[in-house]
Structures are given as C-alpha cells and as structure tokens.
Amino acid sequence: MPQFMDGNRAIALGAIDAGCDFFAGYPITPATSILLHLAQNLPEMSGLVLQGEDEIASMGFCIGAAMSGRRVMTATSGPGISLYSENIGLAIMGEVPLVIVDVQRMGPATGAATTGAQGDIQFLRWGTSGGYPVIVLAPTTVEECYALTIKAFDLAERFRVPVFLATDKETALTKTTTHIEREHAPRVRDRKTADLESEFVPLGIEELDEVPAMTPFGGPHKLRFTTSSHDEHGYLTKDPQALDRLNRHLAEKIEAHVEEIAMVDVDADQGSETAVLSYGISARSAKAAVREARQKGKKATLITVYSLWPVPEDAIREALKGVKTIIVPELNLGQYTREIQRLATNDQEVIGIYRVDGKLITPEEIREQGGLL
Amino acid sequence: MNTKRETYLNPDTLPFPFCPGCGHHTILEKLDQALVDLALDPKEVVIVSDIGCAGLSDRYFDTHAFHGLHGRSVTYATGIKMARPELTVIVLIGDGGFGIGGHHMLNAARRNIGVNVFVFNNLNYGMTGGEHSVTTPLEARTSTTPYGQLEQPLDIPASVGLNGANFAARTTTFDPDLANLMAQAIQHEGFSLVDIWELCTAYFVPQNRLSKAKLEQTLVKLDFDTGVLHNRQRPEFSRAYREKAVNERPREDVMEVTTLQPSFENSLSRQKSFILAGAAGAKIGTAGTLLSQGAIFSGMQATQRNDYPVTVKTGHSIAEVILSPEEITYTGVEKPDVILALFPEGLAKVRKQIKALNEEDLLILHADLPGVETAARTWRLDFRSANRWGRKKEFRAIMALGVYLRETGLYPLEAFKEAIRLTPRFAEDNLAALEASKDVEMG
Numbered sequence: 161m162p163q164f165m166d167g168n169r170a171i172a173l174g175a176i177d178a179g180c181d182f183f184a185g186y187p188i189t190p191a192t193s194i195l196l197h198l199a200q201n202l203p204e205m206s207g208l209v210l211q212g213e214d215e216i217a218s219m220g221f222c223i224g225a226a227m228s229g230r231r232v233m234t235a236t237s238g239p240g241i242s243l244y245s246e247n248i249g250l251a252i253m254g255e256v257p258l259v260i261v262d263v264q265r266m267g268p269a270t271g272a273a274t275t276g277a278q279g280d281i282q283f284l285r286w287g288t289s290g291g292y293p294v295i296v297l298a299p300t301t302v303e304e305c306y307a308l309t310i311k312a313f314d315l316a317e318r319f320r321v322p323v324f325l326a327t328d329k330e331t332a333l334t335k336t337t338t339h340i341e342r343e344h345a346p347r348v349r350d351r352k353t354a355d356l357e358s359e360f361v362p363l364g365i366e367e368l369d370e371v372p373a374m375t376p377f378g379g380p381h382k383l384r385f386t387t388s389s390h391d392e393h394g395y396l397t398k399d400p401q402a403l404d405r406l407n408r409h410l411a412e413k414i415e416a417h418v419e420e421i422a423m424v425d426v427d428a429d430q431g432s433e434t435a436v437l438s439y440g441i442s443a444r445s446a447k448a449a450v451r452e453a454r455q456k457g458k459k460a461t462l463i464t465v466y467s468l469w470p471v472p473e474d475a476i477r478e479a480l481k482g483v484k485t486i487i488v489p490e491l492n493l494g495q496y497t498r499e500i501q502r503l504a505t506n507d508q509e510v511i512g513i514y515r516v517d518g519k520l521i522t523p524e525e526i527r528e529q530g531g532l533l
Numbered sequence: 534m535n536t537k538r539e540t541y542l543n544p545d546t547l548p549f550p551f552c553p554g555c556g557h558h559t560i561l562e563k564l565d566q567a568l569v570d571l572a573l574d575p576k577e578v579v580i581v582s583d584i585g586c587a588g589l590s591d592r593y594f595d596t597h598a599f600h601g602l603h604g605r606s607v608t609y610a611t612g613i614k615m616a617r618p619e620l621t622v623i624v625l626i627g628d629g630g631f632g633i634g635g636h637h638m639l640n641a642a643r644r645n646i647g648v649n650v651f652v653f654n655n656l657n658y659g660m661t662g663g664e665h666s667v668t669t670p671l672e673a674r675t676s677t678t679p680y681g682q683l684e685q686p687l688d689i690p691a692s693v694g695l696n697g698a699n700f701a702a703r704t705t706t707f708d709p710d711l712a713n714l715m716a717q718a719i720q721h722e723g724f725s726l727v728d729i730w731e732l733c734t735a736y737f738v739p740q741n742r743l744s745k746a747k748l749e750q751t752l753v754k755l756d757f758d759t760g761v762l763h764n765r766q767r768p769e770f771s772r773a774y775r776e777k778a779v780n781e782r783p784r785e786d787v788m789e790v791t792t793l794q795p796s797f798e799n800s801l802s803r804q805k806s807f808i809l810a811g812a813a814g815a816k817i818g819t820a821g822t823l824l825s826q827g828a829i830f831s832g833m834q835a836t837q838r839n840d841y842p843v844t845v846k847t848g849h850s851i852a853e854v855i856l857s858p859e860e861i862t863y864t865g866v867e868k869p870d871v872i873l874a875l876f877p878e879g880l881a882k883v884r885k886q887i888k889a890l891n892e893e894d895l896l897i898l899h900a901d902l903p904g905v906e907t908a909a910r911t912w913r914l915d916f917r918s919a920n921r922w923g924r925k926k927e928f929r930a931i932m933a934l935g936v937y938l939r940e941t942g943l944y945p946l947e948a949f950k951e952a953i954r955l956t957p958r959f960a961e962d963n964l965a966a967l968e969a970s971k972d973v974e975m976g
C-alpha cells in the first residue's frame with residue numbers, strides 16, 4: 161500500500177523498527193528532521209532522545225549509551241561529521257556499535273546548507289586518525305533509506321563499529337511514493353554478549369577478524385573501556401605484540417568480511433560494453449539514463465553500489481567483466497571514481513561525470529558522455 | 534544493603550604512577566575512602582576518566598571504567614547516566630580537561646545530569662610539560678608563560694554553580710575532610726562537582742616555589758572561597774526525563790504511517806511536472822503534498838521537493854511536484870509542464886522557467902500579477918470572485934489546484950478531497966475553499 165514520505169522520515173522509521181532506543185544529535189540542515197521525528201516518537205516506546213549542546217557532546221552521549229547496552233543512532237551533515245571526527249576514532253578504538261547518518265550537503269565548511277552533494281564519501285572513510293576501516297552504506301531511494309537504516313544497525317551490532325548511512329539533501333527531503341512494509345522489517349542481530357560464567361576479557365578473541373563479546377556498564381561483569389591502545393584486558397599498553405594485535409584486529413574484523421557486507425546491484429545487459437556505475441542520489445540519474453538508453457535500443461549495464469566502504473572490490477570487478485567503458489556519475493569531483501579506476505583493468509576506460517553546482521546530474525548528461533544517446 | 538569493603542582499589546594495578554608529592558595520590562586515596570564509606574556495589578560504579586595525569590586514574594579502581602577523549606569525559610558520563618540512571622557515574626578530570634571541555638561542563642551542570650565530577654586542579658598541564666591551563670593563577674610562571682600569567686584564572690565551582698549545578702565545592706588536597714566532602718558530592722542527587730586544588734611537584738611547584746601555605750594564600754588572594762558553595766535540590770535530569778517524556782507504547786504503534794489506497798482513475802499518460810510558486814505562509818508545501826497524495830489515491834506515483842529561504846516566514850515558497858504513471862527515478866525538473874505562479878515572491882523565482890515553457894505547457898497566473906511573456910497557454914485566475922475564501926492567501930494554491938483539476942480532469946476532485954481529509958484539523962476549511970474554487974473566474 162503506497163505512502164508518501166521523504167528520506168529523513170524513512171530513516172527515523174527504520175531506526176524505530178530496528179529497535180533503536182537512544183538517539184542524540186544537534187540540529188543541522190538538512191538532517192534536522194531525523195532528530196525531530198525521533199524526539200517526538202522514540203520516547204513513546206521507552207527510547208531516549210537528547211539534543212546535545214553541540215555535535216561533540218551528542219556523539220559522547222551516544223558512545224556512553226551504546227556501551228551501557230543501548231542501540232544507538234545519531235544524524236548530522238558534513239560540518240557535524242567534522243566535529244564527530246575525534247569521537248569516530250574513539251568509537252573505532254572502543255569497538256562501539258553505532259549508526260551515524262550523514263545527510264550530505266555542499267561543502268567545504270558551511271558550504272550551501274540547503275544544497276545537496278556527495279562530497280563526504282572519502283571523508284567518511286578517512287575522517288579520523290589512524291586510518292582504520294568503518295562501514296558506509298548509501299541508499300538511493302526513500303524505501304532504501306528505511307531498509308538500509310535497519311541494515312546499518314544490524315552491521316553495527318555485528319561488527320561493533322560505526323556504520324554510516326550516507327544520504328544527501330535530495331534523498332532526505334524529497335517526498336516520494338513509497339511501499340514500506342513495516343511488518344516485514346528484517347530483524348537486527350543482537351550484539352554478542354559475554355557469558356556470565358567465565359571471566360570477561362574486553363578484547364577476548366581467538367582470531368584477529370573475530371568480534372569480541374560485549375558487556376554493558378552496570379552489567380554482570382566489570383567493563384574497562386578505553387580510548388588508548390590497549391591489551392586484551394583493556395589496559396593501556398606499549399607492548400609491540402599487543403599493539404600489533406589490536407590494530408590488525410580493528411582492520412581485519414571488517415576487511416576479512418567484505419563479502420558479508422558487500423551490497424552491489426547489477427542490472428546487466430547481455431553483450432553491453434558500457435556500464436553506468438553509481439551510488440546514492442546519482443544512481444537514480446543513472447537508472448533513468450540506462451532506462452532511456454535501452455528504450456532507444458542502446459545496450460548498457462547499470463551497477464548500483466550500496467556498500468561504499470569497505471569497497472566491495474570482488475563484486476564490482478565481477479560486475480565489470482566484459483565492459484569497456486565505465487561511466488561514474490557523482491556529485492563531487494570524482495571521489496568514488498578513483499576507487500573504480502583502481503579496480504578497472506588496463507583495457508577499461510573510466511569516465512567520471514561530476515557536478516558541484518548544486519544540481520542533480522541529468523540522465524541526458526550521462527547518456528551524452530557515455531555514448532548512449 | 535551492600536557489604537562494606539575495605540577498598541575499591543585494584544591490588545593488581547597498584548601502586549599509583551604519579552610523581553612523589555603529587556596531589557593525585559591524595560585524591561585517589563580519598564576517593565577510595567569515600568566509596569568505602571558509601572559502601573557502593575563496585576558493579577554499579579563507573580569511573581569515567583579524562584586525559585592527562587588524572588586520566589591515568591581509572592585503572593587503579595576495581596569498578597567499571599571508561600577512559601575517554603580530552604575534555605569530553607562528562608559527555609560519556611551523561612550517556613551512561615541517561616541509559617542507566619541507577620549507576621553512580623564519577624568523572625575524574627584535570628584543569629586541562631576542564632579547559633577543553635568547559636562548554637560540556639556548563640551544560641551538564643545546567644542540565645543537572647546526576648554525575649559527580651572531581652577536578653584534579655594542579656594549575657598547569659602536568660603531563661605535557663607544565664604549560665599554563667585555564668586555572669593558572671595570575672603572575673604564575675609556566676613553560677608557556679615565562680613572563681608570568683596574564684590571563685584571569687577560571688573559577689570552576691562558580692561557573693557550574695551559576696549555571697544550575699546542584700552541588701559545587703572547592704577545597705585542597707590538604708583538607709582533612711576531603712573524603713567526606715567527596716562522599717557528600719557522590720550522594721547528592723543531580724550534577725555535583727568538587728574543585729580540588731593540589732600540587733604538581735613536577736612543574737608548578739619548582740617553577741613557582743608553591744607550597745601548602747602558598748596554595749592556600751593564592752586562594753585567598755583570588756577571593757576564591759572554599760567549602761560547599763552551591764547546594765540545591767533541583768530534579769536530576771535522567772529521572773526527570775523519564776518522568777516527563779518516556780512512555781511504553783508498543784513499537785508498532787509509534788510513528789504510524791498513513792497509507793494511500795489507490796481507488797480512483799487518472800488520465801495521465803506520461804510524466805508531468807508542476808511548479809507551485811508562492812510565498813511564505815501561503816501553504817504552498819501543503820498544496821503540493823495534497824496534489825501528490827490525490828495523485829497517489831488515483832494510482833499515480835509522485836515526488837515533491839520544496840524550496841524556501843532559511844528564514845522560513847518570509848520570501849518565496851516553491852513546491853516542485855512530479856506525477857507519473859510509473860516509477861520516478863530522476864527527481865529533477867528541468868522544464869515543468871505546468872507552473873502555478875500565485876504570488877509575487879514566487880513569480881520572481883520562476884520567471885526564467887516561465888520563459889522556457891512551450892505552447893503545450895500551461896501557466897496559471899494570479900490575475901493581480903503582471904503579465905509574463907511566454908509561449909504557454911495562460912490562465913489568469915481572479916480569486917476575488919470566490920468571495921471570502923478567495924481573499925485568504927493560505928487557500929489560494931488549493932483553490933488554483935481545484936480549478937486545474939476541474940478543467941483538466943487529470944484525476945477526480947474526490948481524490949483531492951480524500952487527500953485533504955487526511956489532516957482532520959484543517960479539512961473543513963480546505964474542503965470549503967476547494968468548493969469555493971468553482972467560483973474563481975478564469976481569463
């Protein structure tokens with residue numbers, strides 16, 4: 161049964177259906193309405209919503225609550241992600257399950273608050289010191305805002321890592337016809353919790369790619385959480401072996417599971433030598449372009465990447481087999497194109513289509529530059 | 534009642550790592566004493582430590598521990614206390630941490646969140662090399678004020694006390710009653726803080742020949758009172774929030790979504806886009822939503838994006854609506870099929886787009902607005918003929934859409950009425966205005 165709503169509302173709804181029970185954030189265009197929807201609704205089902213004095217405090221509240229057993233989300237835009245940066249590092253270090261929505265607007269700095277963009281795509285991946293991996297998902301429609309919010313919670317609980325949902329002003333604030341079936345919302349996996357019988361070891365893992373079990377503050381075990389490089393018991397250490405183990409673990413637990421995280425949709429056209437690969441709002445322009453091209457008898461494959469980070473390399477390489485020209489439209493100056501360039505073979509040409517004037521990339525531009533007119 | 538323990542310190546991690554004579558020894562010993570006196574369950578105590586020498590403290594306690602970023606400790610403590618109000622959440626922070634996170638401290642005090650803050654105030658940065666901090670007294674020599682401090686030191690208890698903290702006190706590590714004062718702070722509901730002045734024997738003492746006597750003289754000289762300075766009984770935030778805000782309805786009932794069952798026909802054969810160009814306060818966004826919802830009731834797909842200045846009560850208000858028999862992927866509107874220019878503010882914004890219209894397109898223009906050069910068919914609507922409804926600007930867009938739907942039969946007026954009925958609060962007036970739209974004269 162159809163509904164009519166925008167992406168921010170769908171994200172709030174997804175959070176509720178994912179069992180989110182703590183949200184903290186600071187108002188910022190174009191993400192504010194997520195805070196508003198949740199402030200008005202989450203406490204109705206025993207959830208807590210706090211407006212922090214700034215983005216830094218909001219992230220601090222989220223991290224404290226997540227480590228006290230709550231399922232937590234925050235939402236902001238580019239300038240807010242800048243202020244989150246240090247705490248994103250803390251959430252990586254302390255392995256905090258956390259969903260962060262970035263409703264992208266045009267940067268740098270204050271930029272254009274009410275103008276959409278996709279300029280945070282590399283920033284989300286590399287936005288804190290150390291360079292350790294996070295997970296970034298990018299919905300293209302309002303319905304996917306709902307579904308991927310739930311998925312983001314699931315991955316956050318599974319991997320104990322900040323999971324970003326990268327949307328943009330257009331997806332966030334454009335209402336569309338949707339068919340969200342709340343009764344069929346997938347279940348979010350629960351975080352692995354420490355068993356009561358044995359001693360609790362904060363970094364108690366056998367293999368580097370394993371995700372350690374959690375125990376909340378105030379729970380049956382005493383928890384040590386730290387921002388510092390630590391040994392398995394959560395104590396600061398400079399021991400090279402312990403440091404190596406911790407840091408490789410933080411990378412391995414994500415990178416060894418790329419296939420589990422990978423979400424790439426391929427609408428292949430048999431014998432097509434051109435592929436249009438995109439994500440987020442630009443994937444909608446790509447879809448329209450490919451649809452129009454096929455109506456005109458041109459062959460084109462459409463690839464939509466939903467899990468931007470870690471880069472689903474195998475899935476993308478597989479999708480690009482036999483393709484000669486790869487068109488990558490995005491609302492920045494080529495941030496994801498560089499990832500595709502490094503995956504392309506020597507005989508594949510990658511053509512980026514970039515716009516940073518606040519307008520969406522039109523399907524005509526894609527067809528024109530991709531030889532699909 | 535909990536069993537009395539001899540200590541809350543962890544024998545496996547002792548001794549403390551601090552310099553000989555450093556006041557941090559005393560503060561941690563007295564904190565241990567306070568916990569012993571209060572007989573708290575160690576599994577219900579969280580020690581949140583900041584950065585710097587004070588940030589080394591948490592590992593010596595056999596309780597929960599959270600060692601966080603510089604200056605942000607009280608924000609993590611707030612998240613923990615909100616999630617688990619029954620826990621005792623203690624923040625250990627230095628004067629450096631107070632400097633970097635003072636903003637959070639003022640807001641925690643104002644919020645009156647029930648965390649207990651102990652400030653290890655040794656008047657300088659003891660870990661990085663004795664640089665000046667926000668509490669370095671006037672004229673004091675530090676590695677970054679070799680000429681003597683020129684900046685006024687921050688009065689910590691005054692700042693949180695002035696802004697609503699339930700409990701604020703100041704003392705020194707030489708106070709024989711320190712453990713009692715700390716216990717009193719922990720027991721006090723709401724935000725509590727004790728500013729504890731002490732000696733940094735590594736830097737501040739040798740640089741300034743500081744002693745117990747000179748420390749106490751400095752307090753007098755600055756007119757900084759000691760003892761309990763603020764003692765209030767405002768409601769603690771995490772409990773007040775639960776009382777005022779939190780309910781326990783089942784998840785399915787929260788944030789219900791309106792569904793729009795298609796039950797009318799439509800005459801749309803291809804995608805069609807509309808621009809409603811109006812002014813702030815004229816319910817342009819609402820009209821765009823009603824147009825879209827009526828279309829969905831008639832089996833179409835719709836998208837709507839709005840544009841207005843950040844100062845929402847002034848200037849233009851534009852709604853872009855796309856209707857289509859099939860899925861709408863690209864939501865941009867390069868050239869609309871129909872423009873409704875109903876107010877001068879909106880007209881000014883869409884002049885270029887009106888110029889680009891061709892003869893198959895339609896311009897619906899308020900009769901009072903100046904004519905615009907265009908190839909499109911133009912309907913000039915005179916709302917004055919629709920008497921009282923026509924004079925109210927908030928009904929103009931709905932009435933113009935009423936005229937459009939009657940004339941074109943894009944979808945039945947009844948579907949538009951269904952959309953209006955979705956918001957009972959405004960339905961009666963909106964339906965009456967729609968009815969009155971049949972009297973609007975078209976030129």
